[in-house]
Amino acid sequence: LAKTTQPISMDSYEGQEVNITCSHNNIATNDYITWYQQFPSQGPRFIIQGYKTKVTNEVASLFIPADRKSSTLSLPRVSLSDTAVYYCLVGDMGRDDKIIFGKGTRLHILP
Amino acid sequence: DSGVTQTPKHLITATGQRVTLRCSPRSGDLSVYWYQQSLDQGLQFLIQYYNGEERAKGNILERFSAQQFPDLHSELNLSSLELGDSALYFCASSVVPSAPGDLLGYTFGSGTRLTVV
Numbered sequence: 001l002a003k004t005t006q007p008i009s010m011d012s013y014e015g016q017e018v019n020i021t022c023s024h025n026n027i028a029t030n031d032y033i034t035w036y037q038q039f040p041s042q043g044p045r046f047i048i049q050g051y052k053t054k055v056t057n058e059v060a061s062l063f064i065p066a067d068r069k070s071s072t073l074s075l076p077r078v079s080l081s082d083t084a085v086y087y088c089l090v091g092d093m094g095r096d097d098k099i100i101f102g103k104g105t106r107l108h109i110l111p
Numbered sequence: 112d113s114g115v116t117q118t119p120k121h122l123i124t125a126t127g128q129r130v131t132l133r134c135s136p137r138s139g140d141l142s143v144y145w146y147q148q149s150l151d152q153g154l155q156f157l158i159q160y161y162n163g164e165e166r167a168k169g170n171i172l173e174r175f176s177a178q179q180f181p182d183l184h185s186e187l188n189l190s191s192l193e194l195g196d197s198a199l200y201f202c203a204s205s206v207v208p209s210a211p212g213d214l215l216g217y218t219f220g221s222g223t224r225l226t227v228v
Contacts, residue, residue, distance in 0.1 A: 034216060043113065043201045043219030044154070087154075100169075101146075101154040 004088045009106040018075045020105050022088030025069050033064060033071045036087040038104070044087060048073070075107075083109045114138065115220035117202050123226045129190040132223045136183055136204030142166070143185040144205070144217065145177055149198040160185055192227045199224050 005023040012018045024033070032051050036044035048055055050062040050071070061074040075082055085104040114137035124130055136143050145157040156169035160179035171177075174192075179185040189196060203217040 036217075041199065041222070041224070043115075043203070043222055044217075045113075045219070046216035049216060100156055103153045 004090055004102055006086075006088050006102065006105045008103060009108065011108045011110060012078055013110050014079055015077050018078050018082070018107065018109075020073045020075075020086055020088075020107065021070055022073070022090075023070045024088070024090040027068050027090050028092070030092045031090050032092065033062065033068075034089045034091075035060070035062065035073045036089065036101075038085045038087065044101070047086075078107075078109050080109050080111060083107060113218050113220060115202060115204050115218050117200075117220035117223050119223060120221065121224050121226075123228060124192060126192055126194060126227055128192050128227075129188065130192065130225065132187040132189070132200050132202075132225070134185045134187070134202030134204075134220060136185070136202075137206075137218050140204035140206050140218070141183065142205045143179055143183070144203040145171075145185070145187050146201040146203065147198050148201060148222075149195075152198075154201065157187070189225070194227050197225055197227045 003026060032049055034049040035047045037047050038044040048057055048060050048062045050064055052064050052068060055062045063072045085106050087101050087104040116135040118133045122130055134143060141162045142159060144159045146154045147157055148154050157171040158177050159167040163179050174190050177185060177187045199222045201219050201222045203219045205217045
């Protein structure tokens with residue numbers, strides 16, 4: 001699994017768009033980029049996954065540049081309930097045996 | 112409800128004791144993963160099972176062991192418990208990919224909170 005780097009924490013305000021960037025310089029050809037969200041005392045929840053360009057679902061968008069060495073999770077118009085830790089994972093989740101979560105980004109939404 | 116069931120939700124026990132945590136994966140998922148999360152810490156990968164066989168090991172202590180049964184449920188056994196073993200223990204499951212690079216995600220249970228006193 002490729003090593004990832006993301007900010008330790010971020011603050012934003014309700015109604016704003018939040019972008020969390022993850023660096024993954026050693027991403028391999030078969031690797032996908034996956035983001036999880038974790039609320040306190042709950043298990044992580046799958047948010048979005050992508051390989052290249054842009055992916056959008058009902059929760060978020062994922063922007064991946066052509067070189068795939070980074071990715072940006074975009075949360076539109078956040079609310080207080082989006083306060084959580086967000087993890088970026090990079091790998092071929094069908095092949096990798098040891099799925100390692102980093103520290104994640106602690107997002108704090110302010111009123 | 113994620114489809115991954117973990118029991119019990121809470122467990123309080125004394126040092127030196129042994130406990131068993133149980134996980135039922137989502138229907139159709141053959142892989143089960145165990146993670147430990149201490150207070151304000153990230154998720155530490157412990158061990159993975161695939162269709163009954165151990166597939167990968169992380170930073171799992173020798174006092175801890177796990178197994179996956181024919182019905183695919185898994186148990187994590189923690190023995191000679193220490194205060195530092197107090198944590199949330201999560202189980203996750205995943206489906207077998209049909210082709211390399213298949214879009215996959217891991218489904219996590221709601222965890223078992225273990226308190227060692």
